[in-house]
Amino acid sequence: MSKIHIVSNRLPYSVNHDGKNFELIESVGGLATGLKSVYTRYNGKWIGWSGVNSDSIDEEQRAEIDLALEEKSCSAVYLSEKEILEYYEGFSNGTIWPLFHYFNQYVSYNANHWETYKNVNQLFANKVLEVCEDGDTVWIHDYQLLLVPEMIKKIKPKVTIGFFLHIPFPSFEVFRILPWRMELMNGMLGADLIGFHIYDYERHFISCVRRLLGYEVSFNQIHADDRIVIADAFPMGIDYQKFHEASTEIMHKTIQERSDLYKELEKYFLASPDRQLVLSIDRLDYTKGIPHRLRAFARFMEKYPEFRGKVTLIMLAVPSRNQVEEYQKLKSEVDELVGNINGSYGDINYSPIWYFYRSLPFDNLVELYNSSDVALITPVRDGMNLVAKEYVASRITHTGVLILSEMAGVAKEMGEAIIINPNNEDEIADALKQALTMPVEEQKARISNMQERIQRYSVFKWANDFVERIDKVKTVQNDFLAKKISSAVYANIKMKYKKAGKRAIFLDYDGTLTSFHKNPQNAIPNDELFDILNKLISDPQNIVTIISGRDRYTLEKWFKDVPINLICEHGVWLKKQGQEWDTITAVNNDWMPMIRPTLERFVDRTPGTFIEEKNYSLVWHYRKAEQDQSEIRANELKDELRGLTGNLNLEIMEGSKVIEVKNGGVNKGIAAMHFIKNEQLDFIMAIGDDWTDEFMFKELPNDAYTIKVGIKHTAAKYKVENVEAVRSFLKGLAD
Numbered sequence: 001m002s003k004i005h006i007v008s009n010r011l012p013y014s015v016n017h018d019g020k021n022f023e024l025i026e027s028v029g030g031l032a033t034g035l036k037s038v039y040t041r042y043n044g045k046w047i048g049w050s051g052v053n054s055d056s057i058d059e060e061q062r063a064e065i066d067l068a069l070e071e072k073s074c075s076a077v078y079l080s081e082k083e084i085l086e087y088y089e090g091f092s093n094g095t096i097w098p099l100f101h102y103f104n105q106y107v108s109y110n111a112n113h114w115e116t117y118k119n120v121n122q123l124f125a126n127k128v129l130e131v132c133e134d135g136d137t138v139w140i141h142d143y144q145l146l147l148v149p150e151m152i153k154k155i156k157p158k159v160t161i162g163f164f165l166h167i168p169f170p171s172f173e174v175f176r177i178l179p180w181r182m183e184l185m186n187g188m189l190g191a192d193l194i195g196f197h198i199y200d201y202e203r204h205f206i207s208c209v210r211r212l213l214g215y216e217v218s219f220n221q222i223h224a225d226d227r228i229v230i231a232d233a234f235p236m237g238i239d240y241q242k243f244h245e246a247s248t249e250i251m252h253k254t255i256q257e258r259s260d261l262y263k264e265l266e267k268y269f270l271a272s273p274d275r276q277l278v279l280s281i282d283r284l285d286y287t288k289g290i291p292h293r294l295r296a297f298a299r300f301m302e303k304y305p306e307f308r309g310k311v312t313l314i315m316l317a318v319p320s321r322n323q324v325e326e327y328q329k330l331k332s333e334v335d336e337l338v339g340n341i342n343g344s345y346g347d348i349n350y351s352p353i354w355y356f357y358r359s360l361p362f363d364n365l366v367e368l369y370n371s372s373d374v375a376l377i378t379p380v381r382d383g384m385n386l387v388a389k390e391y392v393a394s395r396i397t398h399t400g401v402l403i404l405s406e407m408a409g410v411a412k413e414m415g416e417a418i419i420i421n422p423n424n425e426d427e428i429a430d431a432l433k434q435a436l437t438m439p440v441e442e443q444k445a446r447i448s449n450m451q452e453r454i455q456r457y458s459v460f461k462w463a464n465d466f467v468e469r470i471d472k473v474k475t476v477q478n479d480f481l482a483k484k485i486s487s488a489v490y491a492n493i494k495m496k497y498k499k500a501g502k503r504a505i506f507l508d509y510d511g512t513l514t515s516f517h518k519n520p521q522n523a524i525p526n527d528e529l530f531d532i533l534n535k536l537i538s539d540p541q542n543i544v545t546i547i548s549g550r551d552r553y554t555l556e557k558w559f560k561d562v563p564i565n566l567i568c569e570h571g572v573w574l575k576k577q578g579q580e581w582d583t584i585t586a587v588n589n590d591w592m593p594m595i596r597p598t599l600e601r602f603v604d605r606t607p608g609t610f611i612e613e614k615n616y617s618l619v620w621h622y623r624k625a626e627q628d629q630s631e632i633r634a635n636e637l638k639d640e641l642r643g644l645t646g647n648l649n650l651e652i653m654e655g656s657k658v659i660e661v662k663n664g665g666v667n668k669g670i671a672a673m674h675f676i677k678n679e680q681l682d683f684i685m686a687i688g689d690d691w692t693d694e695f696m697f698k699e700l701p702n703d704a705y706t707i708k709v710g711i712k713h714t715a716a717k718y719k720v721e722n723v724e725a726v727r728s729f730l731k732g733l734a735d
């Protein structure tokens with residue numbers, strides 16, 4: 001069985017060492033638990049940083065730590081103090097983190113940090129390359145390791161790579177700000193499957209792929225050169241049972257058996273029926289909207305004074321990244337706000353806010369979830385937010401109310417929460433009132449629905465789903481590989497070619513013999529192409545034909561010195577070498593004045609697009625236009641044209657970045673068959689890349705060698721990756 005390896009910044013064990021001895025401490029977080037279930041089941045390894053500063057240990061200690069980790073199937077990456085500073089705190093947390101959370105003002109653009117980020121990503125990739133073999137799967141996690149997928153793919157293309165981003169992926173307008181945007185994009189695209197928490201992040205990513213790299217995307221399949229990469233959304237879940245069971249257990253304890261924290265809560269709040277608790281838990285991070293939440297709480301005290309003395313906000317802020325200046329400033333701001341609010345609305349018997357700046361043990365966390373009437377979660381940006389799910393899972397009586405920021409990924413799944421905008425203090429104040437006065441029946445209905453969902457899509461289901469999807473991606477890719485011309489297939493074609501008496505070869509032009517250009521008029525044939533064609537033509541047994549959608553004047557001009565046959569405008573015009581232009585159907589252009597104004601309207605509305613008028617067709621080109629917008633317009637145009645062309649025996653053809661309206665009853669398939677109808681042939685071959693070539697692939701006799709360029713679905717028998725592959729294939733045949 002092939003293995004699945006996990007790669008993340010941190011290992012699921014941290015190494016605690018005092019300079020002499022060390023111990024491994026297992027991480028019990030939800031993600032670690034979920035992923036442990038994957039790599040242990042699939043006999044893989046977990047590759048990550050052990051948390052140790054490599055400057056502080058010697059070789060012997062390192063070997064000892066490695067051995068202990070080896071027993072847990074973990075493989076450690078060691079980072080020096082400088083690397084931790086520049087890769088982790090610098091580029092990961094000082095550049096990517098703020099940018100991806102839309103905090104442009106905090107983004108640092110430090111070229112040294114970028115260099116170290118690249119080097120450290122390479123260290124991770126090297127470690128992975130040491131342990132993985134062809135056929136294995138590697139699942140890489142998060143924003144610290146965006147370059148690792150490409151680094152692995154380059155060396156081991158037969159390893160399947162999944163990548164999951166735990167934070168938001170920002171919109172193009174924000175992502176483009178980064179000087180290293182291309183490198184990061186290409187880094188991620190080394191993966192075969194890229195997962196995000198929600199569709200919005202996936203959408204932003206795909207938009208960046210299109211705009212920055214110009215790759216074609218159909219639905220969520222990215223056609224990156226010769227590979228298919230799939231982007232998809234997988235909303236991460238939690239270990240539901242763990243929270244639910246821990247909460248149930250706590251409920252069944254007597255007061256004496258409970259923790260000191262609980263006893264305090266009991267003394268001050270839980271024993272008196274008119275006291276209510278609002279809970280807030282997060283790492284102390286500027287993305288979590290803690291000052292916003294505090295100001296909104298003050299607004300609530302102000303607007304609804306009847307709750308003063310009755311409602312307390314328990315705020316747990318877990319220390320995080322406190323070496324970084326922005327986090328230190330945030331800490332001061334929060335301290336000050338808490339002080340002000342308690343000073344303004346509290347008295348000797350009452351503190352509106354109970355503030356803890358520390359991390360609490362798991363049991364205490366569950367006690368807080370269990371005892372709080374309302375959870376107030378108001379990040380200004382959050383990839384998912386697991387605290388919201390943990391609160392819901394811990395509500396074993398089904399009571400409780402969740403107030404949730406619309407900026408958290410989790411809001412997409414929690415329709416029953418009260419959804420607020422974290423910047424709207426009044427809205428949050430009103431939401432608090434609504435939550436604190438919500439009838440119990442309504443609370444139960446809302447919580448039960450949410451519980452059902454998060455119980456179903458737990459962190460284990462999430463991890464399995466991702467792994468299963470990687471398998472499906474393999475199927476899509478294998479579909480391509482199955483048709484790809486292997487060396488055995490190539491040898492067979494060449495043998496048949498050599499043996500054949502007379503041969504017909506049909507070659508599409510754009511996207512097959514030559515690459516696309518923004519301006520189609522610039523896609524002129526180069527010397528290499530002339531050489532290949534001349535070589536093919538010089539064999540008197542070959543009938544070589546260029547079969548294209550282009551107008552006849554252009555092709556005639558470009559190939560005037562080459563004795564080649566031409567079929568133009570998708571089969572409307574045919575010209576055998578040394579003969580005049582001919583056509584197989586009686587076509588007319590009476591329809592053009594009716595259709596042209598519609599196309600012109602789309603040109604006016606869509607900058608960068610233009611109309612080409614061919615002899616028997618009108619073409620709307622949108623390769624030069626802004627991609628997202630023009631694709632929407634292309635769909636609109638198709639719709640409109642369908643309505644207009646109903647009775648006119650016209651065909652609407654969709655090519656590569658073109659929509660073409662042409663006379664019906666003609667296509668490349670009919671034209672190719674017409675061309676060869678009186679020939680005695682032993683070998684027929686057709687190569688093409690787009691939708692219009694499919695007619696050829698379908699019409700030509702069964703024993704024809706039909707070859708599709710690219711990875712799209714096709715009726716052709718074989719596939720090749722790109723124009724370069726076509727050229728070298730033809731060179732090989734002609735030699």
Ligand code: GDG
Nearest residue numbers: 166236283318358359360361362365382383384385386387
């Ligand atoms: C990133 C993304 C995304 C918190 N305080 C204590 C404690 N916690 C645990 C919670 C929860 C976790 O930490 C926090 O997870 P979040 O999802 O809320 O937020 P981030 O740390 O920012 O995580 C986020 C996540 O990755 C997963 O993809 O959802 O959007 O930013 O599990 O329970 N645990 C203990 N004591 C505490 O005091 N034991």
